[in-house]
Amino acid sequence: MANSTHNAILLISCPDQAGLVSLVAEFIRRHNGNIIYLDQHVDTEHGAFFMRIEWELADFRLSDEKLSKLFQEDIASPMQMNWQLHYSDQRPRVAIFATRESHCLYDLLSRHQAGELDVDIPLIISNREDLRSAADRFEVPFAHFPITPENKAAQESAELELLDSHTVDTLVLARYMQILSDSFVNNYPQKIINIHHSFLPAFAGARPYHQAYERGVKLVGATSHYVTAQLDEGPIIAQDVIRVSHRESVSDFVRRGRDLEKVVLARAVWAHAQRKVLVFKNKTVVFS
Amino acid sequence: MANSTHNAILLISCPDQAGLVSLVAEFIRRHNGNIIYLDQHVDTEHGAFFMRIEWELADFRLSDEKLSKLFQEDIASPMQMNWQLHYSDQRPRVAIFATRESHCLYDLLSRHQAGELDVDIPLIISNREDLRSAADRFEVPFAHFPITPENKAAQESAELELLDSHTVDTLVLARYMQILSDSFVNNYPQKIINIHHSFLPAFAGARPYHQAYERGVKLVGATSHYVTAQLDEGPIIAQDVIRVSHRESVSDFVRRGRDLEKVVLARAVWAHAQRKVLVFKNKTVVFS
């Protein structure tokens, strides 16, 4: 199921102007690329243009290097584009951070094992020992970094080193119950994916199911978002809800909410791994 | 479709204790009532018991008056019950408040006309003239009370008088764009149903779709709740959401949100009219 074809994926954002789609499509066509996916979006409020375009490289006439150079010169520079070029066979290298709750971790590992997620998972990091056995079951290295107010800076440095040594580029916080420092977060801009167990912006912060229960809502939610310096305020990638009623206690919310958290987090990780997410002004474009 | 059978509906809340269900059921059975609905709920956190029980009065041996008296003496007093007794053929008398948006108003009027809602609608009140023609189409009296900071107290008094003269007992705010004063609200405790166009507690206050758009959420919602002195903080009766994406503008949110608002408000009004809603500690029990 894993993606082994060698396609190019271009993610573009730039000021909107006439002819952008045709310009890019024509560029690819000219060099004999067969476009298999094109989705674009115009944010008319901000006059911003976004595109994801994917093409087969089999008969493409430019080397990877040449492609980058030419695209920058011919198109990106004149059009003031921000762009990322990915190859479908270069998978994100993901470290999963978790604490005590196993459901999101098991879910990601099972999906990975079944070939559902086009990522590598070289590492699991935790501030506790509880989930070591889960990591062991799936034969993923597990690193324990207990965090206290005193050792936090030092531990985060050690984590960064370890992540570097595994060439990790993406972090997934699978119910990780520690707040990352700003300086840590800044190492992975739009590369840290969190799951928060509420329908953000409702019930940010601690114990969201308890907050939801207190307020007497009729739906509870889960939100996956990129982590920024502002807690629970980063760009939202995916959200979903389930219906609840007065019959349900907080522990029912917790139990049923787990299914939401698993699915919503996995959906976000999948979209990220497929290079389908662009961030603009603290919001996401998630291509279909 | 309107309910013309003469059933009794008892709504009960009291401290939880053993034998409550059997006590009430036995009382009804003893006087030859045929129970056709019984739903109960125990809030174990607060030790509170709630029940809705409905029975046919055809062969019931107590007059309405006797029933109230006996139930109070035999059961409610010893058990410290709060209780309401309704009859299925006594429909709530509803005044609809609206301003400029017609969708909720038309929806309620159409449902009423089709016999879907067991209520009477003797009156529509608005702070503007825009919806008079909608009222006229359905032949419901329309009263115009323009509100300014200066005349608000006087106009609310006049409204209260008019509502009284129509023996209105329930108010439905169908996108009514005025904030009712506390003193006005206090006249109708748990009798004023509002629709707010967000998933509360997210995006309380003004322009919730704009707030949602700014935050970049992937779902937008609607919430129907009883109005209390705290704006948008009353007990929630019904909520629902729809999925949105980056492709949608604020005006798409507004357009698609209307369907939500209509359905969620109608669901709340229906449950209220069926005497299925109990309020406890700013939350609702909505019997099935």
Place this chain on the structure above:
Amino acid sequence: MANSTHNAILLISCPDQAGLVSLVAEFIRRHNGNIIYLDQHVDTEHGAFFMRIEWELADFRLSDEKLSKLFQEDIASPMQMNWQLHYSDQRPRVAIFATRESHCLYDLLSRHQAGELDVDIPLIISNREDLRSAADRFEVPFAHFPITPENKAAQESAELELLDSHTVDTLVLARYMQILSDSFVNNYPQKIINIHHSFLPAFAGARPYHQAYERGVKLVGATSHYVTAQLDEGPIIAQDVIRVSHRESVSDFVRRGRDLEKVVLARAVWAHAQRKVLVFKNKTVVFS
């Protein structure tokens, strides 16, 4: 809210081949059209390409006539395209067919009245008199065509004439309880929109809520589709479901299902009116 801008909307389907997007976009750009919407889809299974593209005509250098001619010659012919050209200010002219249930009819009329639907509604047709008053409330002409096995052919002919005289191009069956003859249907290919009160293909045919109740499903649905000669088998435009439980009777299904039917039918009519629907091999592409 109604669309009064003069935009061009092109709907295209053709065999897939490299460069189609750029070809069409370039054509529009060359004549100074400002593209404000582009969505395309490739059905890789059948090698088919679909596109909806909309552009402002304010500064466009081709007359409507010239546009059609040039597009056919320069692009459509060489690329073997099927295409439709619409203008955003030419609204579909819709006749609503209904029988006895008023909810879909009222819903469409209310939406139209509120400016939500970019269509004209010159006519309501029914095989019964029940809904005349609903038509009257919204001042839409109502034509009564009672249908018997004997008079069906004659009545359908008369209906066709009447529809013609009102230059109707789209028919919406809003719970119309008669089966249209094949020859009647053939007059409006992909122009008759029906609402069926089940999740098709489950529970096609008569009394779907009863069928659903008998089967004990936990969700009931509604489906809006284009009508073809095969009953309930035309291309699906929109579907949705609601959760039900053992507590609900058939009449609860009917009551709650009405909300679904209204919303699903309106969604399909809206997409059709926005020229967002293309049919291919009995399936629809519904552009976002």
Place this chain on the structure above:
Amino acid sequence: MANSTHNAILLISCPDQAGLVSLVAEFIRRHNGNIIYLDQHVDTEHGAFFMRIEWELADFRLSDEKLSKLFQEDIASPMQMNWQLHYSDQRPRVAIFATRESHCLYDLLSRHQAGELDVDIPLIISNREDLRSAADRFEVPFAHFPITPENKAAQESAELELLDSHTVDTLVLARYMQILSDSFVNNYPQKIINIHHSFLPAFAGARPYHQAYERGVKLVGATSHYVTAQLDEGPIIAQDVIRVSHRESVSDFVRRGRDLEKVVLARAVWAHAQRKVLVFKNKTVVFS
């Protein structure tokens, strides 16, 4: 999280008649049981009554044996009740059947491991070897029974013996790609839970996602049901759907459908394990 309290759970179905709730509640109260859950349902169409009642045994004055005897004599016999008595600390013993797809298996094992499911899982059975490693990861015995038309009867006999030796009482078919013989099924009436990857009764039988894709539906579903002699026609326990569009291929349906299958199957197994499901006339009552 596992349930270790010693509560009694009574599931009752019988002809409806006045006073049933009070009769049973009074019986429990009389013997000093503290009722912590009571939910009842009347099927008015068939005049049938259903109840689930749970009470604490801490201060209950009847032994388990005495309870059964007395309840039968005093209540069940005169009222013609079918009843089951369960104890909350007697967990179902579940064998999981699977074939090649791992997602449902991993999901159930992970939930079990996390303490989410009040069942024991002494055994995994498969007609292939593919999932042995999944079983190994969670240290559950794995038995391989390859099935051919020739050996099917013999293999099923061997399976029955093995199930017996593990005192298994519940079978969960987690995407098990073999049809069980009628005689096998008859050994576990209302004790075999299957997941079918469609919204039944739509797309019964083989390759439901392909069928759904061909029909062009806008939602795909999953259904968990008890297995009966009629393939895919047993009583439905849980169903859910997700929205799909023309953009999605069959393999997208398969990929996204897995999330549905996992959640819907787990929901059904959970309800079964909590003794919340009663079957009547090929439909289920699933208590809340």
